Amino acid sequence: MEYWKALLFVGLLCMLGEGLAECGRGLSASESGACDDDDECREELCGNDTVCINTYGSFHCHCLEGYADVHRQVNFTHGQCKDINECRDHTDTCGHAANCTNLIGSYKCTCHVGYTDATSSLGNCTDIDECKEADKEDLCGKNGTCENRNGTYWCTCSKGYTNYGNDRTTCSKLDCDSFNGNGGPAPSLGGLADILFLMRNSCLALSDPSTAGDGKVLLKKLFTATEAILSPGHLDSSEDVSGLLVAVENAIMLIGPQLKDGRTKTTTTETDIEIAVQRGKTPPTGPIHLTNDNAALDTDWTTAAGMESYPGFALAALLSYKNLETTLNRSFDGLTGHEKDGVSPSFQISSKLVSVVVSNPSTQNLSSPVNITLRHLQDNVESAQLSYICAYWNESGAWSTDGCYQLQSTATHTVCTCQHLSSFAVLMALYDMEHTFGLQLVTKIGLTISLLCLVLCILTFKFCRSIQGTRTTIHLHLCVCLFMADLIFLAGISQTKPVGGCRFVAALLHYFFLGVFTWMLLEGVQLYRMVVLVFNASIGPLYLFLTGYGTPLLIVAISAIIRPNGYGTDHYCWLSLEHGLVWSFYSPVCFIIILNVFFFIITVWKLALKFTSLNPDLSKLHKIKAFTVTAIAQMCILGLMWVFGAFLFEEGTTVEAYIFTILNSLQGALVFIMHCLLSKQVRDEYAHFLSCVCTSQKKRYSDLSSTNPSSSQSQGSRSGQNTGESKI
Template sequence: MVGRWNLLILALNLSIVIVLSETECPDGFNLSRRKCVDIDECEFDEDNSEGLCGNDAVCHNTFGSFHCSCEDGYRSTSGAANFSAATSVKCEDFNECLEDGGLCGPNASCFNTIPQYSCICEAGFKSTTGVESFRNGDNITCRDMDECQEENVCGQNATCINTQGSFNCVCNAGFKLKSGHQEQCEDICMIGTTICGYGTCYHGASGHYCTCHAGFTNYGHKGSRCTELNCDVFNDKISLTEEFHVARDLVKQLKESCLELTVSENPKELDGEEILKQLLSVIDNLLSGGAFKDNKKVSIFLTMVEETLRFIGPFIKAPWTAITSTHADLKLLVKKGDDFPQGTKTFSTKGAHLNISLKTAAGEPSYYPGFTTVSHLSYANLEDSADGFFSGMKRQEEQSYKINSKVVTVTVSNRNTSHLKEPVILTFDHLKQSNELSHTCVFWDSSKEGGSWSARGCSVLTSNPNYTVCSCNHLSSFAVLMALHEIEDTFELQLITWVGLSLSLICLFICILTFSLIRSIKSPRTTIHLHLCISLFIANIIFLAGISRTENRVGCAVVAGLLHFFFLAAFCWMCLEGIQLFRMVVLVFNTSFKTLYMMAGGYGVPAVIVAVSALANAKGYGTKRHCWLNLELIWSFFGPVCVIIVVNIFFFLITVWKLAQKFSSLNPDLDNLQKIKVFIITAVAQLTLLGTMWIFGCFQFEGAPIVISYLFTIFSSSQGFLLFVMHCLLSKQVREEYGKILSICCAPGKKSYSGLNSSHTSKARASKSTQDTGESRI
């Protein structure tokens, strides 16, 4: 019974549920005919001005709901493709052209619109369907338009050439685009009267051509402008042949070629590279023969090189040419074409570098001949020939110059290079590096007294011990000079000089009396010492009396010449001493010179050197501050001195070697060998004294340190005193004679000193070898 009631209750509940389910549906559904049917929310969207999804969005119904998406050309602010209307997400326009660079394909431009975008063909292209705009996916592309199919687009004097998206008009031969008109060609001969320069323009089948006037040429290129060609530079073959006969054939060939270019309408083509080789061969021959030592020869040489390089430049075929020989290093640039050259070029040769603007090299655009050439030539040893010619330089007091770089020649096709709008920049490596030398940029001026270095138009941009950078507003041959300065006097140096020379004069006078009056010590060697002291004595007197007497030019030159002579004589007598020792040891003992030969060597040789120096450069004797040799002539003294020192060292080395052999022999003559040993020691000491003094003297003309100046002054002023000590006080025999003289002077009642009248008895019994040598041990 209970079970039946339970089943009844369950059935009742089920019926209630069914009834309730048929009367209520979930969200998004409506009850229709007892069924829940999906509601299309998007149908009601049309009644709302903004719609359920907002502006620029589309509503999409789903089963039981709906969602939103942006229209084409818009993107949701959340970035999602679908979004709910219940959120704050909106649709905004985006630039498709930025998103995809190739959206429109090649030769088309993309333009953003709201919404979507448009593709439009670029200028010179059109769409395959003819429409003005399209979009990706329309199967439309842009193709080139052939503008040349249009009638007379370039005119009758030009040819149209189609290009991708455009076209070009190329003027026919003999025509040129008219100024300010991109598509009009005009007869070249009608454009301007200067089209041919110094010539007449004609129109031919193959274009225009120029007929040059007399004296002008376009180097065989009929379409080029005519420029002046001066063949007179090659006319002076006579003087050139006399000075440099090796250049005769080259100059003759250049003259003939030059004349042919100015008179013939069809001159033969020259081989520029071959002429360059000939030129460098001539340079090698001339510079290998030694220094010219003549400023006129230097001028002729440089003029020949400059004119040759300028003449053959247009005939060089390669854009760049580099040729190196034994004595020359050449870099040459040739640029051809109707376009006026632009930019800057750098040239590097041995010891020098050049920076030059091509506009400077080409000249004025209105006279541009259709080519530009630049040559940069560095000489290996021309500084030896061109050194010493400084008459064009403005010197400071006691200042001289010396070349301290390689000499270079710069030429260009531009004929007007006397004053350039843009300067050329030259960098020179120094031949001698020093922190204490000042440098000057110079060029070779052939118009200055036959030829001289001049600083006109050139300035130093920067300089250091290794190189100098120069700026010059004209072209020629260039170099860098270093300024040399004589030592400046100070009170301390003057005091040392006067005190030292006064003491030396007293000591030299005692030496002269000793070697001339004491007969017991007379020998060939003491004769040499006597004349050495006489030379130094006279030189020191002249120095004290006249070294500063510069008010009289002639008198000062005489003083300088006498000092030159007597100082050289002192070294010559010192050289004779070395030769005398050599003869005594190496040849035969006790061998001596004849007095006449010694006088010829001691005084004749210096007289010849001074005479030759005076004839070669008389102005070299005397300076503005001292009556001594100027810096241009100073090596007429230092040169012989160096030779004498080297010769004496050679003789002393051989003498010492032979003396050592004699000491090692079985039966040596120890007495004579010992004396010769002493002689060698004193001779070497004497050479060291005088040689050291003038070694320090060599460094007095280039801003020497003050310590060198003091050492030179001390050695030079005290040499008489040191010679007295070496040859008199340190000689036992001389000291003995001095002792006898003093004993007689102190005891007047005794017999007179026999040494002043006749040889002492003991000396008479001395051996002949002792008399010849005349000295005892130290």
């Protein structure tokens, strides 16, 4: 039974195989028994990016345009289409004047700048004649000739004009005459002629279109020459400083457009500079931030470029001078309107000197202010006695604050905002309000008291016969010198105008204060001789006068010959600290104090030995001891006074000024107390003088009464009434 079932199944399979063999693959039998074609494309057998083509009994796939079979077959039944990169496979797809951009299944052609903006196939990008289509003056300026080139154009500038090597930039006028030095920089300034010669030749060379300047090389040469000028001792006047600032400013304006990089930084031992340049057909916009170790500049490209005709570039530069502030610590006469409580301040530079250069031809009234952050030389917080102001170096060679204001100030930095950049030098000035009304009052009262005491001392030492001697002569002339010094100090220390008068006052103060110390030295020598020498202890008058008045005169004469301009400053009629002239005072003072200390030590030591001797003359020794104590006290007060005086004349505070004034006032009172009131001989003389004055007054009163009868009668009647008084 099973055998017959298997045989039947095989028979059915054979019948089915015969049916399939009759129609074949891709065909199917219809009801009528015919073999019809199957449409395989309905089943999407080809996939994406293809076209399915049905054939009788089969089909094949064809890639869309821009695609190709991965097996590089045109027609296929089993495969995959991928994008064709026309830009890579066909290098001339868009031609030499266009850029090819591959797309999925396609590509795009974009013409180069200077050609028509076509986005089609090869050969459609043609050159644009900019010289015809655009206004020639907009392209090259009135003094430039436009020449069309394949895909671009060139500007050829007339003589005296340049585009700084940028062929498609407007021609700008060259101002080579600014480097002649006529009427500007001081010809006496060594090294400045080299800068002017270098810049003038570079300026003239720019007129030749075939000459391409190297901005970096020229910038390096500029600051190499500038370093020689900025070395110590070369800049001695305001005219020299103005000449250098103007020359460097003009040089940066010439070099900046020749720099290839957008930002250029250069650092030397004397300068720090950062230059930013932008180029283009339209004026640039956006913020500008330039910085170095001493300053920072914040502005914008609209301010740097200006609102006038745009030359095709914009420039901004920040230049910091590292060691120029000491040279510029003067010329403060133009700084007015900064009084506080009716007192005019003194000024001092408190930052590095900074120059700001922009390509804007109109810097007298900027469209928006520039902000400059300056670092202080020393960290000081603003107080009632200390303020910061923003100033600039003007064309006349002096400091000015017009159009510059303090925006913000801390202990370390001050932010200045300025509406103009006339000299392109901005700095910060520090002034100290030490001269208050109270200090002026103390000065006048204290010195007046000192002068009165010195007058009494002079009269005492001159006419008191019981104390006459070498030591009294020394005291007399010490008081004369101190009296003259205090009188001149009170009357003329602040009278800085006229300059000649101020220098004369400073020379007199130098002479008489040196005289005080010289006579103080003679007192130390005399005490030494009184203790050490037994015989001939006195110093001859001729030697006293030659030493006491001749030595100061010699020092002042030599100082005046060497540094005549060192007498008198902008704030005081005293010795200037700029070139060390003040040491012609402090050096002798220090030498005298050291020498006197030596004499006093020997004197005290000898006194101690004599006190322990067998038969000491105690009265004489006690007298010399008193003399020594007063001399030491006098030296300490006078020396301490000039310690504070050193700070007062430079950058002292109100406290130091008060201490100096009080100690100066104590000089006359100290001499009067120690040498007059504490001396028994002088007190006896005073008592004798007063008794004589009182007796003389009584005698005159008695003579007057005897000649007046009514007085006599009234006196007699009073005597009769009071017998006790008549007896006295």
